[in-house]
Amino acid sequence: MAPSPAAATSASPAPAPSFDADASTSDALAEFTAVVKKRLASDPQPHGRDVVDALVAAGFDKKAMELTPDETTLDRNVDSIEFSVLWKKQDCLVGQVGSAGFSSTSAPVLGTGKCLVGATRTIDW
Template structure:
């Protein structure tokens, strides 16, 4: 592969990772000022009695989304994108409405975090992130320009 093409692909990949990182920070409310931390807000909503509300919106299903992903991560802290998507699908979420980031970077290193999202019937997004600092989640609006829950390139969910 020509060197200029490798450099261009590397720059595009770095930009995509930076965009995802910024989107995750912005979407997950990092550095948003006073208020509960993501861990506290997730723990408060991930109640054991949380159940799936078919046809329900993001806020209605956030506790169940958190409960599902937290149970997966408690059982397997190294769970990746496929396991996260499978757990949410098994729990009743619509796989066709999901997006998930890659487990590996463009240079085949382990990703620092994996983000999975589900666009819910109320046109809001449930977004969960796991990484070196643990699990966090939020509800957010889709991107106006694309209608998607995440910015950048996500992997095809074809399994």
């Protein structure tokens, strides 16, 4: 019996992000909010990595992000996580998700050059 021809297998390229990296802060915030809301539709209490991964998939720069821990120092789940994207080195897109729901806003970058105050976790994946 002759071997059957192998089916051509090719990985489909990932879709190009619909997000424009040159967008205004208000347009970037609208996309940031839409991406997170879409993620929350499938999981209303996501881990920080889930949110970061969704934002990266939409075209946001992971290197410009900050994220608070998912757990307290006592290894308990936090009530909420905060995450941000430094936008054009002057504005911050900031989101919070947790037991009180989801909110997002834009704010000027802090004097530290960061967007979040307090302890953040390393985004190293």
